[in-house]
Amino acid sequence: MIVNRLTFLDNGSPAFKLGDCIYKNDIARRLYAYESTGLTPEEIKHLKPQSEDSFIEHLNMLCDVKDKYIAVLQLLCEDVENTAIKYRAFKEYFDKLYGQGLTVGNWHLNGALEPFDNFYDKAVDGMKEGQK
Numbered sequence: 001m002i003v004n005r006l007t008f009l010d011n012g013s014p015a016f017k018l019g020d021c022i023y024k025n026d027i028a029r030r031l032y033a034y035e036s037t038g039l040t041p042e043e044i045k046h047l048k049p050q051s052e053d054s055f056i057e058h059l060n061m062l063c064d065v066k067d068k069y070i071a072v073l074q075l076l077c078e079d080v081e082n083t084a085i086k087y088r089a090f091k092e093y094f095d096k097l098y099g100q101g102l103t104v105g106n107w108h109l110n111g112a113l114e115p116f117d118n119f120y121d122k123a124v125d126g127m128k129e130g131q132k
Contacts, residue, residue, distance in 0.1 A: 007032040018070065019077035027069050030062075094120060 007016045007028055014032030015024040037044075041063075045056060102116035 005035050007035055018073045019081065021073070021077045021080065023073060027066065031066065 007014050009015070009032075010022060010024060013024045014028045015022050016028050016031065017023075041059070044059060098117055098120055100116070103113040104116050104119050105113055
C-alpha cells in the first residue's frame with residue numbers, strides 16, 4: 001500500500017502544511033521520521049516488538065496526540081484566516097480614503113495636521129518592515 005505523505009522537507013527541516021500554514025515543529029519531525037520508514041500503521045502493528053502490547057498502546061497514544069494536534073492546528077489556521085479577512089477589510093477601507101485629500105491630526109505631531117496619504121504610506125511601510 002502506498003501512503004500519501006503529510007510531511008516534506010522545507011529548507012532541510014521536516015514540515016507539514018495545514019490550510020495555508022506550514023508547521024516545522026517536533027510533531028512534524030516525528031511524523032516525518034515515521035513516514036520515512038515507509039511502513040503503514042497496519043504493517044507496524046504486525047511487527048513483533050519485545051513488548052507488543054506496550055508498543056501498540058504507545059502507537060495508539062501517538063495517533064491520538066497527532067489527531068489532537070491536527071485539530072488544534074486547524075483551529076489556529078481558522079483563527080489566522082479569520083484575522084486575515086478582518087485585516088483585509090480594514091485595509092481596503094483605508095485604501096479607499098487614499099488620494100482623497102484628507103488630513104489627519106497625529107499625536108506625534110502634537111495635533112498638527114498632515115496629509116492622510118503620508119500617514120497611510122508610513123503605516124504601510126511600517127507594516128512591510130514588520131513582515132521581514
